[in-house]
Amino acid sequence: MLPPKSNFSEWFHEIIQQAEIMDIRYPVKGLYVWFPFGFKIRRLVYDKLREIMDRDHEEVYFPTLIPETELGKESEHIKGFEDEVFWVTHGGLEKLDVKLALRPTSETAMYPMFKLWIRSHADLPLRVYQIVNVFRYETKHTRPLIRLREITSFKEAHTAHRNYEEAEENVRLAVSLYKEFYDFLAIPYLILRRPEWDKFPGADYTIAFDTVMPDGRTMQIGTVHHLADNFAKTFDIKYETPDGDHAYVHQTCYGISERCIAALISIHGDDLGLVLPFEVSPVQIVIIPILYKGKEEEVMDLSKRVYEKLKGYGFRVVLDDTDERPGAKYYKWELKGVPIRIEIGPKEAERNEAVVSFRDEKVKKSLSVEELSKEKILEWAREMKERLKKKAEEEMRAKVRIFSNLEEAKEWIGKGVAVFYFCGDEKCGEEVEEKLSAGILGKFEEIPEWISAEEKGRCVNCGREGFLCAAAKSY
Numbered sequence: 418m419l420p421p422k423s424n425f426s427e428w429f430h431e432i433i434q435q436a437e438i439m440d441i442r443y444p445v446k447g448l449y450v451w452f453p454f455g456f457k458i459r460r461l462v463y464d465k466l467r468e469i470m471d472r473d474h475e476e477v478y479f480p481t482l483i484p485e486t487e488l489g490k491e492s493e494h495i496k497g498f499e500d501e502v503f504w505v506t507h508g509g510l511e512k513l514d515v516k517l518a519l520r521p522t523s524e525t526a527m528y529p530m531f532k533l534w535i536r537s538h539a540d541l542p543l544r545v546y547q548i549v550n551v552f553r554y555e556t557k558h559t560r561p562l563i564r565l566r567e568i569t570s571f572k573e574a575h576t577a578h579r580n581y582e583e584a585e586e587n588v589r590l591a592v593s594l595y596k597e598f599y600d601f602l603a604i605p606y607l608i609l610r611r612p613e614w615d616k617f618p619g620a621d622y623t624i625a626f627d628t629v630m631p632d633g634r635t636m637q638i639g640t641v642h643h644l645a646d647n648f649a650k651t652f653d654i655k656y657e658t659p660d661g662d663h664a665y666v667h668q669t670c671y672g673i674s675e676r677c678i679a680a681l682i683s684i685h686g687d688d689l690g691l692v693l694p695f696e697v698s699p700v701q702i703v704i705i706p707i708l709y710k711g712k713e714e715e716v717m718d719l720s721k722r723v724y725e726k727l728k729g730y731g732f733r734v735v736l737d738d739t740d741e742r743p744g745a746k747y748y749k750w751e752l753k754g755v756p757i758r759i760e761i762g763p764k765e766a767e768r769n770e771a772v773v774s775f776r777d778e779k780v781k782k783s784l785s786v787e788e789l790s791k792e793k794i795l796e797w798a799r800e801m802k803e804r805l806k807k808k809a810e811e812e813m814r815a816k817v818r819i820f821s822n823l824e825e826a827k828e829w830i831g832k833g834v835a836v837f838y839f840c841g842d843e844k845c846g847e848e849v850e851e852k853l854s855a856g857i858l859g860k861f862e863e864i865p866e867w868i869s870a871e872e873k874g875r876c877v878n879c880g881r882e883g884f885l886c887a888a889a890k891s892y
């Protein structure tokens with residue numbers, strides 16, 4: 418049995434294991450093993466991410482090992498990562514003359530090669546991405562899918578452009594791709610520009626997608642960085658302009674990790690287990706025959722016919738004909754988040770009918786097997802997606818509140834996200850974070866229509882002109 422989802426930390430820890438997502442028993446801290454079922458979810462989710470990325474990017478694969486000479490070149494970057502890097506110092510028994518970093522992210526692996534790849538403006542824009550594992554020596558509490566030391570599903574995109582504005586346009590493109598991806602997963606988000614002191618090391622600015630987890634803490638589920646020409650200057654990446662000059666490229670990079678799966682599990686799951694949107698569920702439909710003495714034959718015949726029919730439509734269907742009791746079967750497939758369940762008992766066998774129910778609502782429909790068309794099932798899947806999206810949006814909105822003083826904001830933080838006006842000044846920010854004992858997530862890049870507040874107002878702490886910002890405890 419799972420703990421109630423209201424005990425979120427316990428619930429998440431248990432569901433990861435009981436639903437066979439990741440095996441957390443691997444003997445290295447922060448490293449976990451993908452179970453087959455969890456890996457199927459990852460594959461379906463990342464197939465969608467690749468489909469979205471492939472429209473405008475080329476997929477590549479860069480080496481895992483980065484020489485210290487390259488990793489250390491961009492001063493802000495290495496300052497931000499030096500205490501997170503895993504180093505390889507030996508090849509067999511031999512000490513390496515230059516120690517090699519296990520990539521924490523791939524700017525310093527890629528950009529020396531971009532220098533070789535980019536010659537002329539005709540080579541721009543360059544847009545590549547890779548889905549790799551990266552390593553970060555996280556010292557905060559590690560947690561499967563949320564804070565790993567080996568990030569196994571790190572989608573990192575890296576681009577190069579003729580100038581700052583074109584790079585800025587690409588930031589907009591990246592934000593729109595991330596919106597499409599998270600809307601597809603029915604995961605709601607806030608889009609916030611991180612404060613100066615919390616942007617990506619080496620970036621000009623960072624835009625983050627933050628979702629609100631069931632316990633009111635936020636989780637950064639994607640980031641888009643404008644790098645200006647910071648790395649281009651460090652790695653000497655120049656191109657010949659149309660009128661024969663040479664100019665540094667301007668760059669962006671943007672990343673998503675398996676936190677997208679942590680969010681999928683956490684936002685949609687319930688006390689019974691996973692609740693998976695139809696398109697990313699390893700099992701989309703489970704058929705459960707209800708076998709009564711003397712009627713097994715008819716029930717199994719109809720169940721197999723329905724199974725073949727749905728399989729023929731290309732759905733991922735399971736006919737659970739094990740000899741477990743129906744109750745145990747319901748429990749197992751609810752835990753695995755199967756969106757559509759079909760029950761077939763003697764009555765249905767007699768009338769050539771099926772009883773259909775959906776994982777996210779307690780409603781059963783009886784209908785003739787003829788009515789079980791591909792269109793009907795896809796319509797049910799769409800309706801379910803809309804219900805999941807609506808519910809997740811409502812839950813997030815309930816956790817986001819606007820405050821005009823920090824005491825009340827502090828009260829709310831830990832249960833949700835506090836929104837207030839903040840001037841952006843680092844010193845003032847330190848005071849605000851101190852008073853809230855929570856981080857300032859940044860200012861709204863876009864103020865959602867459901868937050869009724871002006872863009873500007875008086876800073877809640879110092880009274881200077883401020884912008885609408887959010888603060889929360891986060892993963």
Ligand SMILES: Nc1ncnc2c1ncn2[C@@H]1O[C@H](COS(=O)(=O)NC(=O)[C@@H](N)CS)[C@@H](O)[C@H]1O
Pocket residue numbers: 521522523524553555562563564565566568572573574575617637638639640642670671672673674675676
């Ligand atoms: N230890 C971690 N475990 C799981 N996901 C993580 C971890 N650290 C970061 N992430 C996720 O990875 C995303 C990208 O990481 S990042 O540092 O913000 N950005 C980069 O590394 C850029 N080079 C993007 S290409 C973050 O938004 C966050 O969602």
Ligand SMILES: [Zn+2]
Pocket residue numbers: 839840841842845846876877878879880881
């Ligand atoms: Zn202020």
